[in-house]
Amino acid sequence: VQTSNVDAQILLGKTYLMLGQYQQAEDRFKLATAMAGENAELMALLGITRLRGGDAQAGLKDLEMAAEKAPTDAGVRSELAKAYMETGDTLLAINLLESSLEKANEQHQAEALLILAYLRASEFDKAIDLARKLSAQFPDNPLPHISIGMASEGKQDFATARRSYNKVLSFKPDDIQAILGHARLDMNEGNTAAARQRYQAVLALQPDHAGVLVSLAYLLDREGDTDEALELVEKASKADAELLEPRLILSDFYLRRGEAREALEYAREAQRIDPKDRRVLLVLGKAQLGVGDPAAKQTFEELAEREPDNPESHYYLAMVKVKAGDLRGARNSLHKVLKLNPDHNQSRLVLGKVELKAENIAAALEIARQLQ
Numbered sequence: 001v002q003t004s005n006v007d008a009q010i011l012l013g014k015t016y017l018m019l020g021q022y023q024q025a026e027d028r029f030k031l032a033t034a035m036a037g038e039n040a041e042l043m044a045l046l047g048i049t050r051l052r053g054g055d056a057q058a059g060l061k062d063l064e065m066a067a068e069k070a071p072t073d074a075g076v077r078s079e080l081a082k083a084y085m086e087t088g089d090t091l092l093a094i095n096l097l098e099s100s101l102e103k104a105n106e107q108h109q110a111e112a113l114l115i116l117a118y119l120r121a122s123e124f125d126k127a128i129d130l131a132r133k134l135s136a137q138f139p140d141n142p143l144p145h146i147s148i149g150m151a152s153e154g155k156q157d158f159a160t161a162r163r164s165y166n167k168v169l170s171f172k173p174d175d176i177q178a179i180l181g182h183a184r185l186d187m188n189e190g191n192t193a194a195a196r197q198r199y200q201a202v203l204a205l206q207p208d209h210a211g212v213l214v215s216l217a218y219l220l221d222r223e224g225d226t227d228e229a230l231e232l233v234e235k236a237s238k239a240d241a242e243l244l245e246p247r248l249i250l251s252d253f254y255l256r257r258g259e260a261r262e263a264l265e266y267a268r269e270a271q272r273i274d275p276k277d278r279r280v281l282l283v284l285g286k287a288q289l290g291v292g293d294p295a296a297k298q299t300f301e302e303l304a305e306r307e308p309d310n311p312e313s314h315y316y317l318a319m320v321k322v323k324a325g326d327l328r329g330a331r332n333s334l335h336k337v338l339k340l341n342p343d344h345n346q347s348r349l350v351l352g353k354v355e356l357k358a359e360n361i362a363a364a365l366e367i368a369r370q371l372q
Contacts, residue, residue: 211245
């Protein structure tokens with residue numbers, strides 16, 4: 001096998017990966033593996049491709065095998081740690097990164113990732129200790145100070161958080177993360193005018209910053225400017241094709257306006273981005289219910305299975321069953337809701353209607369008394 005042919009396949013695979021064409025990238029990496037045999041680099045590339053393509057389990061397995069084959073490869077270990085965090089296994093990421101600190105060649109990279117893992121795990125004191133250590137080594141690097149600010153926010157030590165963000169702005173006045181940190185603190189203090197100025201400052205630097213567009217839209221919506229808020233959210237959805245938040249907001253907005261078909265379009269976009277996120281399942285199921293799509297039942301069954309203690313999941317599953325004429329199934333789901341949340345009066349009202357439809361007059365009267 002000529003090495004140049006293998007290199008060409010890997011280069012093509014990386015190109016497809018960068019373009020988001022994950023199946024084509026996977027095909028190239030498989031072909032390179034068939035030509036050159038298994039190695040840590042190809043396993044890692046396959047793992048990253050499968051993760052980004054939505055097959056988390058296969059991606060993790062490939063990255064774990066790559067890490068076994070190359071236990072000292074800093075890049076592979078970092079990708080595996082990121083994958084653990086992306087799939088919610090933060091403790092596994094922390095264990096891997098803490099062991100990586102012993103390896104000098106990946107020290108700083110592992111420390112930076114470990115700080116992020118500590119933040120995600122709400123281990124705020126550990127994040128601050130490690131960030132301060134990094135700050136002593138790299139005093140003009142924003143990352144340690146931003147990390148201290150975020151961890152301090154988590155501890156509700158807002159004064160320390162603001163000092164940390166100010167430190168960053170003292171040597172990097174246009175640092176977006178520091179400006180947004182201040183905006184969060186402004187919002188926490190109820191100072192929406194200051195927060196708005198900071199959001200606008202970020203947009204002056206980066207007009208298509210999708211996260212800021214969404215945050216500013218929330219602020220405007222709270223102040224009653226719904227039309228402008230909607231324009232910003234739509235702009236955010238166009239600015240970042242992989243950002244979930246604007247699509248969830250738009251789907252919910254159109255649902256509240258009774259425009260279920262438009263809501264379903266945005267819900268399907270959200271589903272493409274992250275089909276397992278509970279918020280996606282919720283807006284998707286509600287939109288499917290709104291247009292009379294029978295797939296709503298499967299969506300809410302999946303949500304109820306994943307979150308058996310969430311009354312909302314069972315309530316919407318009951319609504320699907322009512323629409324399908326399954327009164328017995330609806331009754332069972334509504335009883336689950338009321339067991340989990342006895343004050344869920346909307347479920348009690350629907351249950352009363354179900355009993356009336358089933359001609360259980362005594363049960364319907366009892367529910368009416370409870371509602372009174």
